[in-house]
Amino acid sequence: MARKMGVFSILAFVLYGLFFYWYLFHFSSSSLPFEYQGTSADPVTFMNGRELVLTEEYSKIRNLMFFLSSPWEWLFYILILLTGLNNCFKRWAEDATKRKFLRLPIYLFWLSFVGYLAVLPLSYISYSLSKTYNISTQTFPSWMKDELIDFWINYGMLLIIVPVLYFLLKKSPKRWWVFAWLLSVPFTLFMMFVQPVIIDPLYNDFYPLKDKELEAKILDFAAKAHIPAEHVYEVNMAEKTNAMNAYVTGIGSNSRIVLWDTTLNKLTDDQILFIMAHEMGHYVEKHLYIGIAGYLLLSLLGLYLVHTLMQQVLAKWGREAKIPSASDYRSLPLILLLLSMLMFISSPFSNVVSRYQEARADTYAINMTKDPRAGIGSFQQLTKAGLSQVNPPFLVKMFRYGHPTMLERISMLEEYELKHRED
Numbered sequence: 001m002a003r004k005m006g007v008f009s010i011l012a013f014v015l016y017g018l019f020f021y022w023y024l025f026h027f028s029s030s031s032l033p034f035e036y037q038g039t040s041a042d043p044v045t046f047m048n049g050r051e052l053v054l055t056e057e058y059s060k061i062r063n064l065m066f067f068l069s070s071p072w073e074w075l076f077y078i079l080i081l082l083t084g085l086n087n088c089f090k091r092w093a094e095d096a097t098k099r100k101f102l103r104l105p106i107y108l109f110w111l112s113f114v115g116y117l118a119v120l121p122l123s124y125i126s127y128s129l130s131k132t133y134n135i136s137t138q139t140f141p142s143w144m145k146d147e148l149i150d151f152w153i154n155y156g157m158l159l160i161i162v163p164v165l166y167f168l169l170k171k172s173p174k175r176w177w178v179f180a181w182l183l184s185v186p187f188t189l190f191m192m193f194v195q196p197v198i199i200d201p202l203y204n205d206f207y208p209l210k211d212k213e214l215e216a217k218i219l220d221f222a223a224k225a226h227i228p229a230e231h232v233y234e235v236n237m238a239e240k241t242n243a244m245n246a247y248v249t250g251i252g253s254n255s256r257i258v259l260w261d262t263t264l265n266k267l268t269d270d271q272i273l274f275i276m277a278h279e280m281g282h283y284v285e286k287h288l289y290i291g292i293a294g295y296l297l298l299s300l301l302g303l304y305l306v307h308t309l310m311q312q313v314l315a316k317w318g319r320e321a322k323i324p325s326a327s328d329y330r331s332l333p334l335i336l337l338l339l340s341m342l343m344f345i346s347s348p349f350s351n352v353v354s355r356y357q358e359a360r361a362d363t364y365a366i367n368m369t370k371d372p373r374a375g376i377g378s379f380q381q382l383t384k385a386g387l388s389q390v391n392p393p394f395l396v397k398m399f400r401y402g403h404p405t406m407l408e409r410i411s412m413l414e415e416y417e418l419k420h421r422e423d
Contacts, residue, residue, distance in 0.1 A: 005320070009078045013071050020067040024060050028393030032407065036391075041410035043390050046380040051387070058133045058387040063396050065126055069119075070344045076118045077337035081321040085114065086330050104166070104329055105159055111332065112155045116147075123147065130241075133387055138240040149202050161187075162332065169327040177303035185296055189251065192292070196250035204235045209259065214269055218257065218276050221368065225280040232257045234264060243386045246272070248279045251288065266385060271378035274369050281364030287357045294353065298346060306338045313338075347399055354402035362409055372417040379410050 032042055039045070043052055080086050093106035127143050130136035136143075164183065168176040200206065209215040209232040218232050227248075237245070237260040244263040250256050257279070263272065282288060310326055313334060318324065323331050366372055383390060383406050390406040397405060404412075 003082075005317075006079060006082045009075055009082075013075050016071055017064075017068055020064055023395065024064050024067075024393065028395070030056065030059070030389045030391050030393060032391050036407060036411065039411070040376050040380070040414055041390055041407045043383065047384060051384060054133055055383075055387045055389060058129070058135070059389045059392070061129055062126070063392075063400065065122065065129070066400055069122055070340060072122060073115075073119065073340055074337055076115060077333040077340075080111070080114070080333045081323075081337075084322075086111075086333055087322050089114075090330055104163060107329060108158050108162060108332075109155065112151065112158060116151050120147070135243055135387060136241055137238065142240065146203055153199065153202075162329070165335075166327060166329050173325075173327060177307040181296075181300045181303050184299060188292065188296065192251050193254050196254050196256045200249070204237065204240075206233045206235050206256075206258070208232070209234050209264075211264070214264075214272065217269065217273060221273065221277055221280060222257065224368070225284050227257075227280055227283050228255065232259065234259045234261050236261055238262050238265065244382055246275045246279060248283055248288075262385070266381055267378055268374070270369075270371055270374040271381070274365050274371060274374040274378050277365035277368040278361045280368075281361035282357065284364060285357070285360055287361070290357070291354075294350070298350070302339065302342050302346075305342055306335060309338050310334055344399075351398065351400075351402050355404050358403045359408075359412070362404070362412060366413060366416055372413040372420075375413045376410055376417075379406055379413075382406075 036042060037044075043055065047055065089107050089110040090103075092110055093103040096106050097103060127136060127138070131138075138146075165176075165180055168179050172179060209218075215232045219230075233256055235258055237243075241260075242262060243260075244266060245260045246258065246263050248255065248257050257276065259272070259276075263275070267275070310331065314321075314323055314326060314331070321330075321334070323334070325331075362375070366375060369375070382388070388406065389396075390410075392401065392405060403409070
């Protein structure tokens with residue numbers, strides 16, 4: 001039975017991959033509707049022929065990698081459960097020590113390490129792809145360092161979360177998901193508070209913005225938006241990427257306004273101010289707190305579904321997977337599998353909400369700056385730097401895009417410019 005399920009899972013992954021290959025490379029189109037051709041949103045107006053070709057090639061391959069990554073993770077967890085590796089991890093942990101409290105951390109290490117090795121090929125392909133298309137400027141040792149930091153941070157998070165999770169599973173098999181959710185609320189807020197000052201600096205160096213004249217302009221915008229920021233930070237991303245970004249991160253006293261140095265190097269001051277006004281729009285409209293509330297509500301539903309589905313799966317296939325009960329920590333791959341699936345399935349809904357918030361932030365930026373040309377120029381440069389499709393295929397937009405497409409964003413700015421020009 002286990003062998004048949006494994007073969008079926010592999011076959012399903014192959015068919016899924018073939019479908020998205022066909023959809024992205026042969027069925028879908030990123031061409032613009034006729035009425036938008038020749039406008040500022042048309043990549044022909046701000047990209048050369050080579051950039052247009054590279055954008056299509058890179059976007060299609062990158063989108064395929066995205067759609068393969070989550071099912072690849074699911075396949076890994078399924079095979080871990082069916083092949084006996086899961087039991088090997090537990091046996092290795094038991095053989096390594098007689099102290100019971102150390103067995104779970106050892107089991108988690110083996111599960112994390114083998115999982116890291118399983119996804120490493122896809123991660124390396126993505127890295128190589130971005131290097132080939134001149135998106136990434138990162139050296140292999142630097143990329144490997146970031147990968148190892150990812151591994152140890154994820155392992156550390158599991159060391160904190162999983163023992164508490166299985167304590168709850170043993171103490172309250174029917175209500176563990178409620179208590180887990182209640183504990184996740186302060187934990188989520190704590191992680192958002194410490195991320196800007198503890199986690200982010202592990203990957204990059206942050207320092208106050210060197211251009212003090214630009215910083216004064218940004219802080220003036222922040223004061224008008226009632227954002228309690230005293231400094232603007234820049235981060236040295238040029239040694240890793242040619243892409244651009246800017247964001248506001250953290251909560252409370254640890255809030256930070258951050259600009260990538262690539263953004264500073266490639267955009268004019270007016271374009272940067274438009275981007276920062278957009279980020280401030282999120283703060284003014286309290287999108288961060290709305291996002292936290294939405295995430296916590298979805299996580300409550302998700303944990304309930306994990307509880308329900310896990311009981312059904314174990315009742316039907318628990319014997320094949322050699323998992324006697326949900327409270328046995330060998331059920332962890334199943335929990336991670338279900339969580340990953342639910343997150344993927346729910347992503348179109350969360351992306352719809354995110355796109356709405358991003359559109360609201362764009363509106364705030366244009367109302368604050370009154371400079372649609374700066375906004376259009378910044379979006380065109382972001383598109384060029386990331387080799388992004390202006391009008392991506394429908395499924396790509398639904399599953400990948402937390403922002404409106406560049407076609408939508410630039411068109412909105414052009415409509416604003418035209419309206420106010422007529423006025």
